Amino acid sequence: MKANLLLALMLFSFGNLCFGQWAIQSSPTTNNLNDVSFLDAKLGFAVGDGGTVIRTINGGQTWKRISFPESVNLVSVALPDTGIVIITTSINENGEAAVYSSSNGGTTWVKTLQDSRTFYAAATPAKHIFSTSSKIYESADNGKTWVSRADINSTSSYSAIEFPDVQHGMVAGNISGFVTYSAMFLRSQDNGTTWYASYPYDFPNANGFSAMSALSADSVFMFTNFYNRFSPGDSSQLIFLSNFRLRRSLSDSEWHFNAKTVVSSFQDRINTCKFFRTGVAYTAGEKGSIYRSTNFGKKWSAEFTNKLPVNDIYMVNENTGYAVGDGGLILKRDTAIKKLSPQMIAVKAFPNPVKDKASLSFTLTEPTMIAVQVTGERGNAVLNIPAKNYEKGLQQISLQVANLQRGLYHVNLVSKGITIAKTELLVIH
Numbered sequence: 001m002k003a004n005l006l007l008a009l010m011l012f013s014f015g016n017l018c019f020g021q022w023a024i025q026s027s028p029t030t031n032n033l034n035d036v037s038f039l040d041a042k043l044g045f046a047v048g049d050g051g052t053v054i055r056t057i058n059g060g061q062t063w064k065r066i067s068f069p070e071s072v073n074l075v076s077v078a079l080p081d082t083g084i085v086i087i088t089t090s091i092n093e094n095g096e097a098a099v100y101s102s103s104n105g106g107t108t109w110v111k112t113l114q115d116s117r118t119f120y121a122a123a124t125p126a127k128h129i130f131s132t133s134s135k136i137y138e139s140a141d142n143g144k145t146w147v148s149r150a151d152i153n154s155t156s157s158y159s160a161i162e163f164p165d166v167q168h169g170m171v172a173g174n175i176s177g178f179v180t181y182s183a184m185f186l187r188s189q190d191n192g193t194t195w196y197a198s199y200p201y202d203f204p205n206a207n208g209f210s211a212m213s214a215l216s217a218d219s220v221f222m223f224t225n226f227y228n229r230f231s232p233g234d235s236s237q238l239i240f241l242s243n244f245r246l247r248r249s250l251s252d253s254e255w256h257f258n259a260k261t262v263v264s265s266f267q268d269r270i271n272t273c274k275f276f277r278t279g280v281a282y283t284a285g286e287k288g289s290i291y292r293s294t295n296f297g298k299k300w301s302a303e304f305t306n307k308l309p310v311n312d313i314y315m316v317n318e319n320t321g322y323a324v325g326d327g328g329l330i331l332k333r334d335t336a337i338k339k340l341s342p343q344m345i346a347v348k349a350f351p352n353p354v355k356d357k358a359s360l361s362f363t364l365t366e367p368t369m370i371a372v373q374v375t376g377e378r379g380n381a382v383l384n385i386p387a388k389n390y391e392k393g394l395q396q397i398s399l400q401v402a403n404l405q406r407g408l409y410h411v412n413l414v415s416k417g418i419t420i421a422k423t424e425l426l427v428i429h
Contacts, residue, residue, distance in 0.1 A: 022290055022304035022323065023417035025330040026371035028054055028065045030381050033324035036314045039079040044314075045106065046324045047074035047087055055106055060322060060332045061416060062371075062387055066106050070098075080123035084142045088119035088131060099131055101143030113137060113146045122161035124169065130192055132158040132171050138192050150186065150195040158186070160212050167191055168217035174208050175200075183209035183224050187244060187255045189217075196246060199254040203239075204261055210236055211283070213275040218242055221262070221297060223270040223283065234286070236270045238263040238297050262297050272313045272323075280318045284310035288379070290323060290331070304331065307379035327380030332417055347413055347421040349399075353428045356402035360411065362421060363394050371414045372397055374425070377407065387414075401427050 027033075033048035044056045046063070051071040054063045068074070070089060078086040085102040087109075092098075099113035099121060113119070115133035123129050129139040136150040152158065158173030169188045174181040183203055186195040207224035214220045220241040226233040243258040268291075273283040281293040288306035290313070293299060308326040315321035319335040347362040360372070370390050374383035382404060385397065399411075404427050413421035 022331045022333045024373065024412075024414065024419070025060055025063065025332055025417055026373055026387055026414055027328040027330045027381055027384055028063050028386065029328040030384075031328055032326040033311065033328060033330065034074065035076045035312045036322050036324045036330075037077050037079050038314055038316060038322065039082065041316060043079070043105075044322065045077045045079065045085060045087075046322075046330065047077045048324070048328075049073045053077075053087065053106060060330070063330060069100065069109050069111070075118055076120045076122070078121045078123045078129060080127045080129055080142060086121050086123070086129055086131075086143045088121045090118045091116075097133060099137075099143065099146075103142065110144075112139075112143050117157065120159055120161060122163070124163040124166060124192070126166045126191070128192065130161050130163070130169065130171070132161060132173075136171060136186065136192075136195055149188075149192060152186075156184065159209070162212060162214045163192075164214040164216050170212070170214065170220065171195075172209050172212050172222065181208035181227050182206040183222070185209075185212075185255075189246075196253045196255055199247075199249075199256045202257050202259055204259050205237075207237055208232065210270040210285075211273045213273050213281070215275055215277055218244055221273065221275045221281070223266070223273055225269060232269055234267070234269050236266040236268060236285070237261060238266055240296075263300075266300070271309065271311050274313055274315045274321070276315075276318050278318060282313050282315060282321065284313055284323060284325075288325070290333075303333075327375075327378075328384070329379075329381065334417070345413070345421045347411070347423050349411060349423050349425045352424075353426040354401060355428055356400070358399045358401060358425060360397040360399060360413070360423075361394070362413065364390055364392050367391050368415050368420075370397075370420075372399070373412045373414055374399070374401075374404075375410045375412070377409075382409065399425070401425070402429075 031049045031052040033046050036046040038044035042059050051068040053068045056063045072092040073090040076088045087100045097119045100109045117133040119133045121131040131137045135148045137146040139146045155176040158171045160172045163169040169192050172185040175184045185198045188195045208227040210223040210225045212222040223236050226235045240260045269286040271285045275281040279296045284290040286309045289302045290304040291300040292303045310325040313323045321333045323331040371387035372385035409425045411423045412419045
């Protein structure tokens, strides 16, 4: 064990990283980010509070904020095909939520659907789009028009949609009872045309829904939360659902299923998860950590720890993926061997303490692409300077901090997702 650890440290010191890691990316926003999705290895979108839409065209190396018609909080983003972007909103000040579509990669937007509850949307393998609000809607023309497929109970809210194949789909969420929430789902086996609800007593308990990931039509992992009345708790449970079968009840048909508890108590409030058929899995939540498993969720280890909640994970494959969270947090996981600087470079901030304007001074031994990220004591990004190529030699970067509150801030120089220099800055007014 000690020999293996020593070898790992030696390999790292030589400047090559060949195992997966989550690296903070330079972010163009400090607003909370709620969802992220990619069309391919290069093109991705993330959405968040206050009408925030950001886009990358180079696999997350740089992100750019693009305009959106409303300043309402954005909930989900789906990319069913080239150039097509579907974004859903929460309820605005007029009590309406909406689905917006773009056919030109986010240059222009059209509102194509409205309802009285928050929308969530996802694309199917057949490139159809399903969204949930007070109904389950389907679009077969890239979000231009929608057809109502099922009504949703007025006491229910659904926050996840998944189609493991063209034929089978699930939407999952919570139904409100007398004193608590409890998990439930609607399931379709005919391409999303008809939907039936789950039989509630097949769940192992009355926990609320948190997140799900389907390996196949008959193998679904689901995190549930130990609610205290109507408030979510800080502990979750992982269950495995299988053997789905439709049975006729007194009023309608219901989905019965087998439920097996995989982890009875997971000490985090989970927001997102992704499972693979090899057993590799990822999850993240309110504690700001991203966890990884290699045995279908039986055991987990933290790969990244942050003080801000992680709200969504999108995995391109088992080893490469993205995560977004509060404070404009963007992370990328990559296992490609990267050439790192042999050691951290030295950076000096002056004046320090500072009232309104500071300078960062550092020396480069070779031309380097560098972005600057300033974070508060809780890890939230408060100032970002986009990546720029700096030449070899002595360099200076100006920081305008007059709008920041008094306090201690962490300054990071980031190159291609890797922090190469750190310092602290005390702001006084």
